[in-house]
């Protein structure tokens with residue numbers, strides 16, 4: 001009986017004496033090495049999570065402080081907040097954002113699971129409220145003057161989250 005099975009797997013990967021493909025420079029193809037993100041070409045390597053990269057607690061504190069100053073002066077939004085003093089609301093938003101981006105988990109320790117959509121049900125979050133919220137948040141993000149990549153990352157999250165929070169289309 002003749003063995004008709006070709007040697008190896010038949011796809012040329014076994015018992016194949018051909019050399020490995022080479023790069024145009026003549027050296028073997030490199031194996032994947034981890035990429036190092038740098039602040040600028042030749043600049044410092046970026047380490048840490050997003051929370052740390054954007055400046056940690058101080059950055060989030062500035063963000064919510066500016067944001068809530070805007071909210072306080074907004075005739076529609078300021079009416080929605082149950083407490084006269086917006087300080088505690090600012091603190092809850094700051095803790096939530098810090099936790100979301102990899103900072104301390106104080107929000108969940110104090111408030112439990114975020115369940116943000118559920119927590120917003122008592123409030124009339126219509127497109128007008130959303131756009132006002134986003135306008136104050138946009139102004140607050142601008143004040144931070146983050147490098148464009150971080151700014152885009154933060155903003156795209158906030159924009160998506162705000163759209164997801166809409167719970168009524170009633171005027």
Ligand code: HEM
Pocket residue numbers: 077080081082088089090092093096111116119120123124125129130131133134158161162163165166
């Ligand atoms: C779209 C427009 C939005 C409106 C009008 C709105 C309005 C409100 C109001 C009135 C409260 C109650 C204030 C308080 O007692 O804390 C609240 C709470 C809160 N909001 Fe919003 N919100 C909006 C979007 C968002 C988004 C996009 C986020 C997250 C990225 C967010 C995060 C929070 C957090 C963390 C709390 C505190 C929840 C708790 O622990 O009780 N909100 N929001």
